[in-house]
Amino acid sequence: MSRERTFNMLRTAVSMIAAMLVAFIIILFVSEQPVESIKIFLVQPFSSRRYLGNIVETAIPLIFSGLSMAVLFQAGLFNLGGEGVFFMSGIAGSLVAIWFQLPFFIFPFVCIGVGAVTGILVMLVPGVLKTKYGANEMVTSLMMNNIAYGIGCYILNNIMRDPSVSSLVSYKYRKAALLPTIISGTRVHLGLIIAILCVVIIYIFLYKTKGGYEVRATGTNIRFAKYSGIRVTKVIILVHVIAGAVAGCGGIVECLGLHKRFEWTSLPGYGFDGAMIAMLANNNPFGVVGAALFVGYLRVGADLVNRFADVPTEMIAILQSLIILLISAEKFLHKYKQAWIEKDVNIGEVKNEGVF
Amino acid sequence: MGDYILEMNNIAKVYGNGVVANSDVSFNLKKGEIHALVGENGAGKSTLMKILFGMEAPSRGSMSLKGKPVSFSSSKEAIGEGIGMVHQHFMLVESFTVAQNIVLGMEPQKYMFVNKEQAERFTDEISQKYNLKVNPKEITKNLPVGVKQKVEILKALARGAEILILDEPTAVLAPQETKQLFDELENLKQQGHTIVFISHKIPEIKQISDRITVMRSGKTIGTYECETVTEQEISNLIMGCEMDTSITKEKRDFGKTYIHTEEISYKDKSGVQVLKDISFGVKSGMIFGIAGVQGNGQSELVDLMTKRKSIQEGKILFEGKNIENLGVSDIRKTKFGYIPEDRLDQGVSVSESIRENMISNRLSSRLFNNHGFLNFKNIHAFVEKNIKSYEIRCTGGHQPVGMLSGGNMQKVVVARECGDEPNILIAEQPTRGVDIGAAHIIHKKIVELSEKGCAVLLISADLSEVLKLSDVVAVMYEGEIVAYFDQTGGLDEEKLGLYMLGIKRHEAEQIRKAVNQE
Numbered sequence: 032m033s034r035e036r037t038f039n040m041l042r043t044a045v046s047m048i049a050a051m052l053v054a055f056i057i058i059l060f061v062s063e064q065p066v067e068s069i070k071i072f073l074v075q076p077f078s079s080r081r082y083l084g085n086i087v088e089t090a091i092p093l094i095f096s097g098l099s100m101a102v103l104f105q106a107g108l109f110n111l112g113g114e115g116v117f118f119m120s121g122i123a124g125s126l127v128a129i130w131f132q133l134p135f136f137i138f139p140f141v142c143i144g145v146g147a148v149t150g151i152l153v154m155l156v157p158g159v160l161k162t163k164y165g166a167n168e169m170v171t172s173l174m175m176n177n178i179a180y181g182i183g184c185y186i187l188n189n190i191m192r193d194p195s196v197s198s199l200v201s202y203k204y205r206k207a208a209l210l211p212t213i214i215s216g217t218r219v220h221l222g223l224i225i226a227i228l229c230v231v232i233i234y235i236f237l238y239k240t241k242g243g244y245e246v247r248a249t250g251t252n253i254r255f256a257k258y259s260g261i262r263v264t265k266v267i268i269l270v271h272v273i274a275g276a277v278a279g280c281g282g283i284v285e286c287l288g289l290h291k292r293f294e295w296t297s298l299p300g301y302g303f304d305g306a307m308i309a310m311l312a313n314n315n316p317f318g319v320v321g322a323a324l325f326v327g328y329l330r331v332g333a334d335l336v337n338r339f340a341d342v343p344t345e346m347i348a349i350l351q352s353l354i355i356l357l358i359s360a361e362k363f364l365h366k367y368k369q370a371w372i373e374k375d376v377n378i379g380e381v382k383n384e385g386v387f
Numbered sequence: 388m389g390d391y392i393l394e395m396n397n398i399a400k401v402y403g404n405g406v407v408a409n410s411d412v413s414f415n416l417k418k419g420e421i422h423a424l425v426g427e428n429g430a431g432k433s434t435l436m437k438i439l440f441g442m443e444a445p446s447r448g449s450m451s452l453k454g455k456p457v458s459f460s461s462s463k464e465a466i467g468e469g470i471g472m473v474h475q476h477f478m479l480v481e482s483f484t485v486a487q488n489i490v491l492g493m494e495p496q497k498y499m500f501v502n503k504e505q506a507e508r509f510t511d512e513i514s515q516k517y518n519l520k521v522n523p524k525e526i527t528k529n530l531p532v533g534v535k536q537k538v539e540i541l542k543a544l545a546r547g548a549e550i551l552i553l554d555e556p557t558a559v560l561a562p563q564e565t566k567q568l569f570d571e572l573e574n575l576k577q578q579g580h581t582i583v584f585i586s587h588k589i590p591e592i593k594q595i596s597d598r599i600t601v602m603r604s605g606k607t608i609g610t611y612e613c614e615t616v617t618e619q620e621i622s623n624l625i626m627g628c629e630m631d632t633s634i635t636k637e638k639r640d641f642g643k644t645y646i647h648t649e650e651i652s653y654k655d656k657s658g659v660q661v662l663k664d665i666s667f668g669v670k671s672g673m674i675f676g677i678a679g680v681q682g683n684g685q686s687e688l689v690d691l692m693t694k695r696k697s698i699q700e701g702k703i704l705f706e707g708k709n710i711e712n713l714g715v716s717d718i719r720k721t722k723f724g725y726i727p728e729d730r731l732d733q734g735v736s737v738s739e740s741i742r743e744n745m746i747s748n749r750l751s752s753r754l755f756n757n758h759g760f761l762n763f764k765n766i767h768a769f770v771e772k773n774i775k776s777y778e779i780r781c782t783g784g785h786q787p788v789g790m791l792s793g794g795n796m797q798k799v800v801v802a803r804e805c806g807d808e809p810n811i812l813i814a815e816q817p818t819r820g821v822d823i824g825a826a827h828i829i830h831k832k833i834v835e836l837s838e839k840g841c842a843v844l845l846i847s848a849d850l851s852e853v854l855k856l857s858d859v860v861a862v863m864y865e866g867e868i869v870a871y872f873d874q875t876g877g878l879d880e881e882k883l884g885l886y887m888l889g890i891k892r893h894e895a896e897q898i899r900k901a902v903n904q905e
Binding site: 239240241242244245247248251252254255256257258259260261262369 | 732
């Protein structure tokens with residue numbers, strides 16, 4: 032097992048490095064002063080407190096969405112509905128943040144609660160369809176994204192829109208609803224603590240509880256799970272509830288932490304980012320934090336070369352796709368793995384494995 | 388060396404998960420011989436043959452065919468060089484006719500269509516030439532196993548196979564069918580074909596082969612002329628030591644009826660009657676064996692009893708309780724164990740550890756579950772105890788089950804299912820594909836359980852297993868119980884074979900006795 036795990040980590044590392052190399056090649060082609068640009072891309076994000084803060088604040092929603100996906104993937108469910116959940120729970124939480132009036136120490140949490148419940152409801156649609164009618168969760172969740180977006184836009188346009196601003200945004204949230212900044216000189220907000228809390232809770236759930244065991248058993252061999260008396264239907268519903276709650280938190284936390292009003296006019300893309308993060312993390316909750324920070328770093332770097340040099344931010348999209356491609360390609364580096372294993376095992380001196 | 392048609396030297400194979408299947412194997416064939424390749428499961432026989440047939444690339448070693456070095460990167464190349472293989476699980480298109488299967492991939496053409504008559508004529512011709520009688524027009528799905536096997540052999544011969552590899556061909560056959568297969572193989576040998584015969588049934592090997600190569604834990608132990616070694620010697624060579632695999636059973640009285648079925652009938656999706664009026668009873672302390680050629684309704688019966696399929700007609704009672712409206716998880720909460728036929732499909736989750744695999748059915752037990760949290764201390768103790776008592780060969784409870792050999796994997800399954808001394812145990816082919824040592828441990832555990840009062844239902848196609856363990860035996864044929872023996876004394880495989888093939892049948896009154904009323 033350790034060999035398998037080491038290899039997975041190695042493959043992830045190689046994928047990341049390969050993606051970086053591709054980034055350099057792109058920069059070489061498009062930039063007038065490539066060396067300078069690469070330096071900005073690599074080093075600048077670490078150069079100041081503000082940029083470091085940028086990395087962390089970029090990582091916060093990625094942690095939520097990555098965590099949500101990791102739980103789904105652990106159960107063997109390929110649901111990409113995080114996208115719609117983020118948008119819809121942002122809308123629902125915003126309604127509360129605009130029109131409710133509560134004391135500041137519970138106000139944000141009420142908003143987050145509403146966001147989480149919305150997330151659960153949206154996520155349950157593909158979950159229930161899957162268990163009741165055997166509908167493929169990937170297809171239904173992708174459809175749900177569009178539905179959530181449509182409904183969300185309707186609410187934004189007709190109920191929440193602030194007519195005094197020319198662009199399509201909502202009214203301002205009440206001050207008491209906003210998540211406070213926790214590190215001065217940055218915009219890193221309380222959402223970070225909430226995210227880390229979620230990571231710890233999910234980790235404990237997955238690896239220390241009966242429910243988590245059932246989720247993993249369902250994910251690794253669903254027939255084995257059924258045979259063992261695990262109620263697979265219940266597990267699938269439970270997983271959708273958890274994933275919906277986590278992604279729902281993520282949506283509204285992002286709104287309350289970074290923006291003063293609801294500003295998304297298109298799907299924010301966090302659902303798909305989550306799938307990438309979960310893959311990078313090999314579906315491990317703590318790994319999600321690392322993966323989210325890495326992606327955050329790439330994005331801040333890309334943003335900086337965009338601003339201080341002449342490389343467009345779109346480069347980052349290519350990088351991300353490449354990472355996913357390499358990690359999801361099972362056979363990538365397979366040859367080396369086989370050679371490595373053969374070298375590792377001393378063929379001549381095999382013990383009587385398996386023989387009584 | 389010139390008289391060898393095939394030589395494989397110093398072959399080694401390491402699989403991607405680190406398992407060394409062959410470490411230093413040398414194997415050769417003389418033209419026109421029947422060569423038995425024997426060894427326990429996991430000894431590396433199948434791997435070696437897969438290398439010969441081009442399905443796996445060797446990590447090391449060389450091969451030469453008719454004196455010139457060869458290496459195959461696919462089965463297609465091996466077929467091109469005159470090597471044919473009949474797999475244990477048949478590779479036939481079930482919905483095609485016999486002729487269609489035989490010409491598959493080399494269809495005679497008429498304009499752009501397949502020439503059906505020519506295909507059938509061709510099938511007839513080779514069928515006559517090799518004296519393997521099949522009906523070219525028959526749909527493959529409807530054929531009995533023995534005939535399907537003939538089709539497989541013909542398929543290989545039709546592609547010009549001079550060397551024919553048969554992977555455990557007798558595992559699926561009744562004794563009478565085996566005899567017929569051997570006649571056919573003799574005939575092929577007369578015609579100059581070379582046959583590799585993989586098996587672990589020693590009497591058969593003695594009977595059919597000219598030379599024997601013994602493999603043990605990935606190595607060749609040696610090649611012997613068949614006349615020069617005795618059955619006992621072969622057995623010792625396979626095991627590497629002498630071993631007593633006999634089972635002693637204490638004479639005991641049976642208690643209450645724990646398993647009771649009443650006139651179960653079942654029709655599958657296409658309306659075929661797979662089970663008809665099955666009634667039997669298993670008492671506490673009794674091992675009730677069900678013998679039969681595979682595919683005669685046994686797996687459907689088990690599916691009904693384990694709630695993978697819902698009951699259509701009849702009743703099943705466990706300890707007097709009707710299970711009709713219970714789910715798998717309800718049954719799992721009672722003292723119930725089930726060793727499934729296919730361990731890789733249902734029995735284990737290969738990527739998970741031994742520990743996780745051993746607790747899947749008792750997550751709700753007070754011992755392991757503390758308000759929803761797993762009690763790792765108790766789980767650990769339970770797993771360590773089982774690894775010891777079942778002699779599971781592993782590096783520890785954390786090792787993924789997929790890294791274990793078949794026998795050890797099965798021990799994990801048995802340990803889990805028998806772990807808390809169930810009152811009812813359904814054992815479906817409990818030692819299929821398991822080495823002799825592991826099989827012996829599993830047999831011992833099953834007998835031990837029954838001595839403690841468990842009612843055991845043993846379903847197996849391995850007649851020696853059924854005869855060795857069972858107190859009473861029923862035979863299933865085409866979805867019915869056709870024979871019932873209330874003791875196993877005086878029974879042998881030949882006798883059971885007659886009922887398994889539907890040649891003989893007990894009177895209804897005798898079969899009725901299977902109910903075992905108190």
